[in-house]
Amino acid sequence: MSQVQLSFKPKAVSKKLLNSLNPRTKEVIVKRYGLENEDRKTLESIGREYGITRERVRQIENFALGTIRKSKEFGEHEVVFDELANVVKNLGILVPENILMNHISNDKVIHNHMNFYMSLASHKFTKHKEDDEFHHSWSVDKDIAKHIHESLKNLHTSMPKEELVTEEVVLTRFVSLLTELAEDYKHNKKVIDRYLELSKVVSKNPLNEWGHVSSSNVKARGIKDYAYLILRKEGKPMHFRDVAHAINTTFNKRAHVATCHNELIKDKRFTLVGRGMYGLKEWGQVGGTVKDIIKRVIEENGEKMYKDDIIRKVSDMREVKENTIMVNLNNPKYFKKLSGGYYDNK
Numbered sequence: 001m002s003q004v005q006l007s008f009k010p011k012a013v014s015k016k017l018l019n020s021l022n023p024r025t026k027e028v029i030v031k032r033y034g035l036e037n038e039d040r041k042t043l044e045s046i047g048r049e050y051g052i053t054r055e056r057v058r059q060i061e062n063f064a065l066g067t068i069r070k071s072k073e074f075g076e077h078e079v080v081f082d083e084l085a086n087v088v089k090n091l092g093i094l095v096p097e098n099i100l101m102n103h104i105s106n107d108k109v110i111h112n113h114m115n116f117y118m119s120l121a122s123h124k125f126t127k128h129k130e131d132d133e134f135h136h137s138w139s140v141d142k143d144i145a146k147h148i149h150e151s152l153k154n155l156h157t158s159m160p161k162e163e164l165v166t167e168e169v170v171l172t173r174f175v176s177l178l179t180e181l182a183e184d185y186k187h188n189k190k191v192i193d194r195y196l197e198l199s200k201v202v203s204k205n206p207l208n209e210w211g212h213v214s215s216s217n218v219k220a221r222g223i224k225d226y227a228y229l230i231l232r233k234e235g236k237p238m239h240f241r242d243v244a245h246a247i248n249t250t251f252n253k254r255a256h257v258a259t260c261h262n263e264l265i266k267d268k269r270f271t272l273v274g275r276g277m278y279g280l281k282e283w284g285q286v287g288g289t290v291k292d293i294i295k296r297v298i299e300e301n302g303e304k305m306y307k308d309d310i311i312r313k314v315s316d317m318r319e320v321k322e323n324t325i326m327v328n329l330n331n332p333k334y335f336k337k338l339s340g341g342y343y344d345n346k
Contacts, residue, residue: 004087004103008080010113011035017120020071024050025064032061033119034112065120074120081121084114085140088125092191094145096198097136134198144181148195151177156201159210164217164232170202170210206251207233223247223255224263227270228280237279237319240264273318284317291328293317294335295345304344 014035018026028050034040043054043061050057068074088095091103101111118125118138128137128145133153139145155174159165165173174196175186185191196202203213207229211218216225230246231238238246244260247253264270264278273279288296297313298305305313307329314325329335329343336344 003105006104007083010110010117013077013080014113014116016073017068017071017077019073020067021064025060025067028057028060029064029116032057033116034109035116036109038108038112040112068120081117081124084117084121085124088138088140092185092188092194093141094128094137094139094148094198095194097138099194099197100138130200133201135200137198147180148178148198152195152199152201156199156212159202159212161212162215162217164205164209164211164215167204167208167210170196205229220251222263223253223260224267224269226251226253226255227260227264228267231270231278231280237273237277239276240278241276243278274320277319279319289328290314290318290320290324291331291334294325294328298335298343298345304338304342307341307343310343 018029021029028046030036031041031046031049032043041049043057046057047054087104088100091100097115101114104110104114118127124140126139126142126145128134128139128149130136133156134149137145151174154177155170158173159170171189171192175192178186201212202210203218204210205218205220209217209229213219217228220226220229226247227243230243230250233250234246240261241257243264244255244257247255247260261276265272269281270278271281293314294310297310297317301309307326310329311322311325314320315322330337332346334346336346338344
């Protein structure tokens with residue numbers, strides 16, 4: 001994301017805004033907001049330093065912010081708050097804090113100054129604290145922010161825990177929920193992407209498929225999960241050596257062939273469908289030899305079957321050559337060849 005060029009110098013503005021405070025109160029604010037270095041001090045750490053309680057530090061902070069808001073310097077710098085509010089508005093009205101700050105500067109201290117300004121200008125900005133569902137964010141319209149959060153919650157509940165959907169599907173689904181959002185924002189993919197980044201519940205995997213972050217389909221936790229994503233992407237059975245190679249090249253993860261094979265054997269999501277060939281159980285492919293599958297197909301049919309029907313059924317369940325099916329089918333040890341091209345189990 002390209003960075004915005006501010007018309008003011010944050011450190012100079014902060015220096016002027018702090019002029020209305022006495023030295024000790026000024027020190028507390030500087031430490032609390034990290035206006036001189038990246039480290040933003042907690043209420044507890046400041047309290048220990050001055051030998052006072054954390055509640056007393058909170059009172060000093062609130063008093064300081066109130067004093068600044070009443071000062072002439074605060075009124076003189078209203079244009080600064082307006083400019084910052086426009087930055088938030090242009091990014092989508094509601095913006096994840098990390099995205100907003102990185103859009104302004106790469107300097108962590110400057111981030112702290114922005115946080116200080118938005119905390120001061122509470123008449124323009126609302127801070128939305130992190131919780132189990134959402135990351136920290138800032139907004140310039142409480143009603144729109146509430147609507148976006150509610151729409152994200154509805155998106156969360158609309159997606160089953162193990163569901164994976166394409167980016168196009170999740171964008172369409174989410175935008176359809178944003179009924180109160182202006183069209184300019186709804187049709188701006190960058191803005192919608194920022195809204196989605198607010199969520200701690202849904203996210204995308206390395207293949208740009210979306211789902212719940214609690215699912216191993218999104219947050220892969222080992223070779224078996226990467227193998228699942230590879231097979232799902234390919235959409236057809238693969239040899240375990242090819243799976244290992246694809247994990248290495250696609251995810252830049254070191255997957256040993258033997259380790260990959262062991263994971264495919266142990267995990268119930270995978271089915272051995274040939275010599276070293278694995279597919280996904282969810283595809284409806286079954287394990288066992290070709291002979292076993294033929295026997296199962298005839299047995300489930302309940303009576304003799306025509307050879308073309310057997311070939312079609314077995315091919316639906318296993319990626320196998322027609323000739324291989326016929327070689328097995330003509331084994332008199334397991335199958336009876338009947339007149340008219342029909343076969344039955346022996």
